[in-house]
Amino acid sequence: MMETTSSNLEVEARAGGRRTPLLSQRRFWRSVGDHTVLWLGVLFMLAPVLLAFLTSTHDAVTIHRDGLQFLPGDHFGETYEAVLFGATGFTGKATGLVMTFNSMVLGIGFAVGKIVISMMAAYAIVYFRIPFATLAFWVIFTTLLLPLEVRILPSYEIVQKMGLLNSYTGLILPLIASATGTFFFRQFFKSVPDELLEAARIDGAGPFKFFVDILVPMSKTMIAAIFIIMFVFGWNQYLWPTLITTDEGYYTLVRGIKQIIQVWVGANIPEYGQAMALAILAMLPPILVVVVFQRWFIKGLTESDK
Amino acid sequence: MASVTIDHVTKEYSTSGRPAVSDVSLAIAEGEFIVLVGPSGCGKSTLLRMVAGLEKITDGEVRIGDRRVNEVDPADRDIAMVFQNYALYPHMTVRKNMGYGLKNRRLPKAEIEKRVAEAASILQLDEYLDRRPRELSGGQRQRVAMGRAIVREPACFLFDEPLSNLDAKLRVEMRGEIKQLQRRLGTTSIYVTHDQLEAMTLADRLVVLNKGEVEQIGAPLDVYRSPASTFVASFIGSPAMSLLNAASDGSALRIGDVVVASGAGLAAGPVTLGVRAEDFILAPTSGGFAMQVSYVEELGAGRLVHGAVQGQMLTLSISADHPMTDELIIAIDPARLHLFDASSGKRITPRRETAEA
Ligand SMILES: Nc1ncnc2c1ncn2[C@@H]1O[C@H](COP(=O)(O)OP(=O)(O)O)[C@@H](O)[C@H]1O
Ligand SMILES: [Mg+2]
Numbered sequence: 129m130m131e132t133t134s135s136n137l138e139v140e141a142r143a144g145g146r147r148t149p150l151l152s153q154r155r156f157w158r159s160v161g162d163h164t165v166l167w168l169g170v171l172f173m174l175a176p177v178l179l180a181f182l183t184s185t186h187d188a189v190t191i192h193r194d195g196l197q198f199l200p201g202d203h204f205g206e207t208y209e210a211v212l213f214g215a216t217g218f219t220g221k222a223t224g225l226v227m228t229f230n231s232m233v234l235g236i237g238f239a240v241g242k243i244v245i246s247m248m249a250a251y252a253i254v255y256f257r258i259p260f261a262t263l264a265f266w267v268i269f270t271t272l273l274l275p276l277e278v279r280i281l282p283s284y285e286i287v288q289k290m291g292l293l294n295s296y297t298g299l300i301l302p303l304i305a306s307a308t309g310t311f312f313f314r315q316f317f318k319s320v321p322d323e324l325l326e327a328a329r330i331d332g333a334g335p336f337k338f339f340v341d342i343l344v345p346m347s348k349t350m351i352a353a354i355f356i357i358m359f360v361f362g363w364n365q366y367l368w369p370t371l372i373t374t375d376e377g378y379y380t381l382v383r384g385i386k387q388i389i390q391v392w393v394g395a396n397i398p399e400y401g402q403a404m405a406l407a408i409l410a411m412l413p414p415i416l417v418v419v420v421f422q423r424w425f426i427k428g429l430t431e432s433d434k
Numbered sequence: 435m436a437s438v439t440i441d442h443v444t445k446e447y448s449t450s451g452r453p454a455v456s457d458v459s460l461a462i463a464e465g466e467f468i469v470l471v472g473p474s475g476c477g478k479s480t481l482l483r484m485v486a487g488l489e490k491i492t493d494g495e496v497r498i499g500d501r502r503v504n505e506v507d508p509a510d511r512d513i514a515m516v517f518q519n520y521a522l523y524p525h526m527t528v529r530k531n532m533g534y535g536l537k538n539r540r541l542p543k544a545e546i547e548k549r550v551a552e553a554a555s556i557l558q559l560d561e562y563l564d565r566r567p568r569e570l571s572g573g574q575r576q577r578v579a580m581g582r583a584i585v586r587e588p589a590c591f592l593f594d595e596p597l598s599n600l601d602a603k604l605r606v607e608m609r610g611e612i613k614q615l616q617r618r619l620g621t622t623s624i625y626v627t628h629d630q631l632e633a634m635t636l637a638d639r640l641v642v643l644n645k646g647e648v649e650q651i652g653a654p655l656d657v658y659r660s661p662a663s664t665f666v667a668s669f670i671g672s673p674a675m676s677l678l679n680a681a682s683d684g685s686a687l688r689i690g691d692v693v694v695a696s697g698a699g700l701a702a703g704p705v706t707l708g709v710r711a712e713d714f715i716l717a718p719t720s721g722g723f724a725m726q727v728s729y730v731e732e733l734g735a736g737r738l739v740h741g742a743v744q745g746q747m748l749t750l751s752i753s754a755d756h757p758m759t760d761e762l763i764i765a766i767d768p769a770r771l772h773l774f775d776a777s778s779g780k781r782i783t784p785r786r787e788t789a790e791a
Contacts, residue, residue, distance in 0.1 A: 323521035326488050327582075331535035332509035341534070345525040 177411065184208075184404035191400040203401060211405045222379040222387070224409060231363055231380040232413065237300040238362025239355045246309030246354075247347065251339055253310075254317040255325070265314065272307040276368060284371050294375045303368065309354050316350045317343065352425040360414045381410035435621055436499035436512070436589035438462040438485065443494035445480050445646075453492070454480045456646040465620045467613075471633035472643035473669065478626040479594055481643070485624060486592050487511050498589055509538070514583035518595040520575045522567040522582075528554075529563040532581045546585075553581040556615070573604045580612070584619070591616070593625040597632065609635060630670050634658065642666050660772070664779035667708045667772060673738055675772070676748035680707040690744030692723045695766050706779065708772035711738065711751040718765035725750075725762045 179196055186201035212224040252258060253265045276283070283302050292298030320343070328338045344351075366382050373379070379387065388403040439462070445455040455477040462468050470478040483489040485496055487508035496503050503511050514535075522531050529550055536546045554560045557577040567575055576596060583591055596612070597605045613636055616623050627633050633640055634654045642649040642657065642665075650662040661667035667675040680689050681704050682697035694707070715722075723743060731738040732754070739762065740749050750764065773782040 321519060321521065323517040323519055324523070326486075326508075327515070327517060327521040327523075328534075329488065330486065330508045330513070330515050331582075332538035333534075337538065342523055342525075346523075348525075 177408075180404045181408050184401050184408055186401055188397045188399050188401050192397045207401045207405045208409075210399075211402050211409065221375075221377040222384060224381075224384070224406065226377065227379050227381045227384045227406075228409065228413070230378055231382065231410070233296055234299055234365060234369065234380055235359045235363035235413070235417075237296065238303060238365075239358035241300055241304030242306040242309045242358045243351055243354055245304050246306045247313050247344070247351075249310045250313035250317055251343065254314055255335070255338075265310070268305075268307050268310050270307075271305075272311075276303065280367065280371065287372055292372075294373050294378060296378075298372050299369055299378070300362075303362075303365075306358070309358070312350060312354060313347065316347060320346065349425055352421045356418055356421045356425070359417050363410075363414050381406060385410065435464050437464050437497075438590055438622055438624065439495075439497040440481070440485065441495040441497065443481070443484060443496060444492050445477070445484060445489065446492045452646065454646050455484070457494070458643075458646075458648055459494075460641060460648070460651065462622060462624065465622055467616050467623045467625065467636060467638045468641060469625045469627060469633040469637035469639075470641045470643060471627055471630060471637075471669075472649075474628055476643045477646040478628070478643055480646075482515075482592050482594055482624055482626050485590075486513055486515050509535075512589040513592055514586045514588040514590075515592040515594065516576075516579045516583050516596040518598055520567070520579040520596075520599075522575060522578055524567055527564050527566060528559060528570070528578050528581075531567065531578055532585050535582065535586055549585040549587070550581075553584040556584065557581050572600050573608060576600060576608060580615070584615075589622065591621050591623040591625075593623065595627055596625075598627070598629070605632075612636065631672060634670070640670075642669065644669075660781065661708070662781050664706055664708065664774045667774070671710060673711050673749045673751070675708045675710050676750075677774075678707045678709070678743070678746045678748060679776070680705050689723075689746060692744055693721075694723055694743075695768055695771055700773070700782070704776040705782065706774040706776050707766075708774060709748065709766050710770065711749045713767045713770035714750040715765045715767055716750075716752055716756065717763055722763040722765045725764050727758070727760055727762060730758060 179198070182200055183191055183197045184207055185204040186197050187203045187207075190201065191197065215221065215223050249268065253261050258264070287293060287298045287302055290298075292301070324342065325338060328342055333341060363380075364382060365380070369378070369380050369383060385403050385406045388406060389398045389400075440458055440460040443455060443458050444453050446453045458481060460468070470481060472478055480489060484491050485498075487503065487506060491504050498511060498513070523534065526534065532550045532553060533546045536549065541549075550563070551560075554563055557580060559574065559577055559581060562570060562574060562578075567578065570578065576599075579596065593612075597608050600608060609632055612625075625633075625636055627636075637654050639651060640654050640657050641651050644665050650657055650666045657666060657670055661670060661675070664677055668677060678689055678694075680687050680694065682688075682700040682702055684700065684702045685697055686693045687695040687697040687700070687705070687707065689707070725739075725741040725743050725748070727739055727741040728747075729740050731740070733751075734754070736751050736754050737756070737758075738749055738751050739758075740747065741762070742748070774780060775782055
């Protein structure tokens with residue numbers, strides 16, 4: 129954004145023949161303006177996270193009494209230890225670590241499953257002459273219009289009948305069909321030059337080899353992008369895990385947060401600090417995934433070649 | 435190395451339309467360099483791809499050596515192909531790109547290494563073996579594509595416009611290299627191009643295609659010297675041969691009311707007269723006619739003069755020293771003129787003896 133404005137100005141300046149003081153002054157104020165807008169944006173986005181973190185370093189009583197905290201407190205270690213290793217719920221199975229693990233399984237299983245399935249679907253649609261391939265694709269595509277929530281009861285019933293309640297398979301498998309993924313991989317495969325397939329055919333690569341040796345490595349960028357989106361999507365699932373798993377050993381972080389607030393019975397004060405801490409923890413892995421994969425993703429984009 | 439036989443081959447993409455390749459027959463000898471040339475869309479690629487096995491053959495037969503290959507998989511036809519966009523695997527190093535086909539054929543590692551190293555040294559790619567295609571220049575990528583073909587040690591190389599993505603200078607350079615390489619390896623080659631100059635310089639034999647049909651097959655000079663039709667005449671050679679609507683009355687050949695040549699041996703009626711730019715005679719002692727100059731292209735070594743005789747455009751090449759005027763008196767070297775049937779465009783050879791009878 130900065131770059132475009134400054135180069136525009138340079139063009140203006142050159143067109144004017146020389147750079148007048150007025151112009152460089154204008155340029156300065158414009159840059160100040162841009163930065164102000166950007167910083168306001170950053171603050172706006174980060175404030176809630178920062179607030180949650182600061183609040184999480186206080187004890188529950190302080191928070192209950194005074195509300196959100198704008199300064200760091202002295203309960204950081206305590207709160208986070210309790211969150212990571214202490215158990216919530218009734219059975220004591222759902223420690224922060226267990227929940228993090230479960231969320232990971234869900235996020236990764238979700239993302240990997242979706243990528244594998246949608247890549248294979250896109251491969252079939254783009255590279256094989258199957259009858260009604262286009263129709264099949266559009267049928268898959270229209271399922272975008274039907275979010276999980278719409279079909280959640282029938283889906284639940286199927287999982288229940290298959291005896292997959294309270295299992296990772298039950299959590300992940302029914303959700304890994306992905307119209308979005310199929311769509312993106314289809315578009316990507318269509319942009320791969322036909323000659324590559326032909327060269328591979330002459331080189332003696334059959335359909336399986338072409339997929340594994342050539343298409344998959346070429347799709348790295350696409351895979352990274354979809355992994356980011358799907359991991360975060362899976363990580364943030366709430367309604368589906370709530371339905372499918374009742375065993376606390378399968379609790380995810382997102383559910384855990386709610387669990388902490390829910391123990392407000394009688395005179396107990398809910399562990400607000402812990403809930404905030406858990407929310408912060410729940411945010412970290414997705415952030416990490418985005419940061420790591422984004423670098424990969426951008427590298428792939430700039431080194432783009434087909 | 436092997437011969438390749440294309441036997442009455444036809445390709446129809448749809449049953450309704452005109453075939454993309456129509457009843458083409460061609461016998462290619464072992465070690466021969468054949469160039470398929472023609473304008474864009476004339477079916478060159480289609481024909482080549484049928485030999486490669488990338489396109490189904492609608493009718494006819496393709497044989498490599500003595501083996502009918504119509505139903506054989508591309509990988510098993512013992513051919514190698516170089517594509518216009520090179521079609522290198524972007525994520526593989528040069529070494530892997532070249533070795534991939536061999537690896538799929540389960541050749542021992544040591545053998546693959548050896549062949550890749552050999553090809554790399556022939557093509558001066560040794561330093562680049564561990565680079566990815568995107569880290570190479572266009573010319574180097576082109577070489578890698580060639581290397582991938584060479585390591586297979588195939589019976590036949592197939593090239594589909596392999597130089598058209600290069601700049602003009604590099605194209606000339608690579609053209610020379612391809613020719614030398616083919617001589618050295620002695621591998622039968624079929625080369626597709628729309629560039630007539632490339633075709634002329636590379637080919638042992640040219641195959642000129644027009645709308646899916648063979649117009650002429652022959653050595654480059656034979657095709658240049660006696661084009662079989664107006665199509666070939668205007669396509670092969672640069673500048674293009676001037677084609678003029680003329681009429682014969684049995685004794686003289688006229689353009690409009692100007693006599694341009696003797697018409698002896700020709701039946702009376704319209705005829706198409708073809709003259710190459712270098713076959714005009716400037717300021718002849720007798721029998722000259724006037725040409726109005728419309729513009730001149732300076733080529734350095736010479737000039738191309740474009741002008742009109744009786745309203746018909748023609749082009750001649752003259753020495754740069756010749757003084758330029760608005761009107762030139764020219765004649766046609768009678769030994770070097772070409773005559774074509776006015777309606778079919780096919781070459782006519784006037785028979786002077788029978789004309790007397
Ligand atoms: N896959 C295809 N489907 C239908 N028509 C095609 C296909 N490929 C080529 N054609 C048609 O066949 C003709 C010859 O094409 P091509 O062999 O590619 O020409 P060239 O290589 O000489 O430029 C063209 O008219 C083209 O439109
Ligand atoms: Mg072509």
